[in-house]
Amino acid sequence: MSAVSVFRKDFRGARRSRMLWAAAVVLGLIAALLAYVAGDSGGTSAETVVSLFRVLTLIMSILLPVVALVASYLAIAGERESGGIKFLLSMPTTRRDVFLGKLASRLGIVAAGVCFMYVAAVSVALTRHGAFPAAVVFGTLLVTSVYGATFVSVAVSMSAAAASKSRAIAGAFASYFALVILYVFPVVQIPAMVRWLHTTILGADPNPDLYNAVQYTSPYLAYRKAVNLVFPAEQRQTVFYSSLPEEFDPETMSANAQLPVYLQDEFSLVVLAFWLVVPLLAGFWLFQRSDLE
Amino acid sequence: MAAIETHGLTKRFGDVVAVDDLDLTISEGEIFGFLGPNGAGKSTTINMLLDFIRPTEGSAQVFGIDAQRDPERIRERIGVLPEGYGFDDYLTGREYLEWTIESRDADDDPDEILDMVGIIDDADRKAAGYSKGMQQRLAFGMALVDDPDLLILDEPSTGLDPNGIQQMRSVVRDRADDGTTVFFSSHILSEVEAVCDRVGVMNEGRLTALDTIEGLRENAGGRGTITLECATPPAVDGVGDLDGVAEASVEGARLTAQCTDPAAKVDVVRHVDGQAEIVDILAENTSLEELFNQYTGGGRDGAGETPDESSAPEKASEEASA
Numbered sequence: 001m002s003a004v005s006v007f008r009k010d011f012r013g014a015r016r017s018r019m020l021w022a023a024a025v026v027l028g029l030i031a032a033l034l035a036y037v038a039g040d041s042g043g044t045s046a047e048t049v050v051s052l053f054r055v056l057t058l059i060m061s062i063l064l065p066v067v068a069l070v071a072s073y074l075a076i077a078g079e080r081e082s083g084g085i086k087f088l089l090s091m092p093t094t095r096r097d098v099f100l101g102k103l104a105s106r107l108g109i110v111a112a113g114v115c116f117m118y119v120a121a122v123s124v125a126l127t128r129h130g131a132f133p134a135a136v137v138f139g140t141l142l143v144t145s146v147y148g149a150t151f152v153s154v155a156v157s158m159s160a161a162a163a164s165k166s167r168a169i170a171g172a173f174a175s176y177f178a179l180v181i182l183y184v185f186p187v188v189q190i191p192a193m194v195r196w197l198h199t200t201i202l203g204a205d206p207n208p209d210l211y212n213a214v215q216y217t218s219p220y221l222a223y224r225k226a227v228n229l230v231f232p233a234e235q236r237q238t239v240f241y242s243s244l245p246e247e248f249d250p251e252t253m254s255a256n257a258q259l260p261v262y263l264q265d266e267f268s269l270v271v272l273a274f275w276l277v278v279p280l281l282a283g284f285w286l287f288q289r290s291d292l293e
Numbered sequence: 294m295a296a297i298e299t300h301g302l303t304k305r306f307g308d309v310v311a312v313d314d315l316d317l318t319i320s321e322g323e324i325f326g327f328l329g330p331n332g333a334g335k336s337t338t339i340n341m342l343l344d345f346i347r348p349t350e351g352s353a354q355v356f357g358i359d360a361q362r363d364p365e366r367i368r369e370r371i372g373v374l375p376e377g378y379g380f381d382d383y384l385t386g387r388e389y390l391e392w393t394i395e396s397r398d399a400d401d402d403p404d405e406i407l408d409m410v411g412i413i414d415d416a417d418r419k420a421a422g423y424s425k426g427m428q429q430r431l432a433f434g435m436a437l438v439d440d441p442d443l444l445i446l447d448e449p450s451t452g453l454d455p456n457g458i459q460q461m462r463s464v465v466r467d468r469a470d471d472g473t474t475v476f477f478s479s480h481i482l483s484e485v486e487a488v489c490d491r492v493g494v495m496n497e498g499r500l501t502a503l504d505t506i507e508g509l510r511e512n513a514g515g516r517g518t519i520t521l522e523c524a525t526p527p528a529v530d531g532v533g534d535l536d537g538v539a540e541a542s543v544e545g546a547r548l549t550a551q552c553t554d555p556a557a558k559v560d561v562v563r564h565v566d567g568q569a570e571i572v573d574i575l576a577e578n579t580s581l582e583e584l585f586n587q588y589t590g591g592g593r594d595g596a597g598e599t600p601d602e603s604s605a606p607e608k609a610s611e612e613a614s615a
Contacts, residue, residue, distance in 0.1 A: 002365075002396060005392070005395060005396040008392075008395075009382060009384070009392050010382075012382075012383075012384065012388075013382035013383045013384060016383035017383060078381065079381070082379030082381040083375070083377045083378040083379035084378070084379050084380070084381050084382065086345065086373075086375035086376075086377065086378045086379075087375070087378055087389075087393075087432075087435065089343065089344070089345060089364075089368070090343070090368060090371075090372075090373035090375060090435075090436075091368060091393065091396040091397060092365050092366075092368045092369040092396070092397065093365065093368065093396070094364065094365045289347070291340075291345070291346035291347060292340075292345040292346065293340065293345070293346060293377070
């Protein structure tokens with residue numbers, strides 16, 4: 001009951017935050033613009049819209065973590081630094097209620113942002129292309145929301161563990177770097193680092209499966225592979241080329257089936273579930289034990 | 294049953310002792326003043342009662358409920374004006390109060406409380422934009438919601454104008470008359486004297502005194518000072534030997550005697566009158582400030598209650614309450 005009261009207060013405050021509205025509008029504009037320029041790819045209008053959502057998920061894979069982290073990193077640390085938490089905990093409330101209420105509120109905010117974006121994309125796509133591939137739309141919406149939720153989970157947990165705003169900011173930056181950036185740019189990539197460590201330092205033979213598995217621990221890659229689960233075969237992207245057998249022929253074989261189980265698309269759900277749950281447990285554990293001054 | 298009970302309550306931050314082995318019992322219905330200079334460990338103690346911070350050793354109970362084990366049940370029965378709070382949500386004063394009422398499942402009328410604490414005219418402005426004094430009034434109002442059995446007020450007069458202090462005092466007295474236990478901290482003695490049944494004095498993490506204000510006066514030695522202005526320099530001989538006189542000194546034509554017994558002042562006058570012509574008599578009782586000093590910082594050389602005499606603890610306890 002009191003987690004609900006924490007949630008309501010937080011959500012009510014967030015609804016009035018101009019910055020959040022601005023972020024939602026920017027997201028909506030990006031989606032609308034994307035939906036508007038997509039097209040003339042030669043296929044049917046349904047194919048056009050499906051590939052539009054394919055591009056949308058690519059953009060979301062980089063952008064949504066920023067949105068989720070920014071929307072959540074101060075959830076608890078901000079209250080701790082400003083002293084608002086003293087009012088929360090003067091009510092008949094436990095720290096668990098505060099943690100859950102804040103988590104629910106920030107999940108709601110990020111989910112609302114994603115839905116806002118989808119409404120913009122769908123309505124422009126409908127008016128311009130006249131197609132609504134429901135399975136892809138709702139499928140990617142679900143996967144994208146889960147992806148956003150993993151970063152809310154990371155940010156709220158770090159926010160609960162951090163005693164001050166500055167630490168929470170540092171944590172948000174660090175996690176974006178460690179969970180997204182290090183997997184995006186070719187120059188500084190986790191697999192390259194692991195490979196170097198493995199072959200140069202340990203002197204072992206190269207093992208692409210291992211590097212890909214390490215890479216697959218990131219929610220960023222998990223999301224990119226999870227959306228494959230809802231797209232039709234021709235729209236799926238192959239991520240771990242280096243783990244495919246040499247005789248692989250993209251024309252006749254499914255790339256996913258050729259990979260070891262722990263590199264297949266389905267495994268992404270395990271990775272996302274991990275990032276959804278484990279940070280929360282750690283953050284809550286630390287929050288329970290901390291001194292709130 | 295005691296409203297508040299602590300046993301050996303201790304909090305260390307690193308190697309700094311903020312609260313040292315505190316045993317304190319406050320009965321139901323009492324108005325208790327928790328006194329001490331800044332950084333004495335008052336807020337740390339209160340924060341442990343509220344489970345904002347966790348004791349290193351010892352235990353704290355409120356209405357017989359362990360503060361660390363079941364804070365929620367305690368919070369159902371207490372109203373809190375915390376130290377270092379902040380209004381940072383995009384909510385108005387009235388909305389904050391309404392949220393409090395809703396969270397407590399209470400049926401208070403927000404307007405009534407807003408009026409009681411004197412911010413009804415500003416109720417629809419954002420609380421974050423309030424002045425310190427108005428925020429303090431709002432926070433006090435929030436503490437009053439649902440008529441709690443115990444009010445814990447941490448430095449309630451901070452930022453208030455004299456009128457606001459007066460208002461708050463009368464509300465506190467009214468609530469206490471209705472049976473509410475009040476526990477409040479302060480570094481202002483006069484404030485404590487005006488409302489409290491009993492006072493505890495904290496200094497450097499330790500409880501150095503626990504008594505009524507009158508009791509404190511007596512135990513502090515009740516030193517009164519009498520100063521006699523004479524026409525000619527009087528002789529100090531014999532004055533110091535009088536019963537109830539602690540010490541006497543002469544400076545020019547002025548004799549000053551410290552009396553542990555108020556009645557001794559008359560004896561001093563009689564004694565000196567025989568030797569020199571007295572022009573003027575000045576008598577002072579122990580002022581509240583002296584009393585305060587005696588139990589806290591100023592009492593370091595006399596009271597013997599504070600074994601560590603370095604200046605380190607002072608700095609340390611400031612950090613602790615930050």
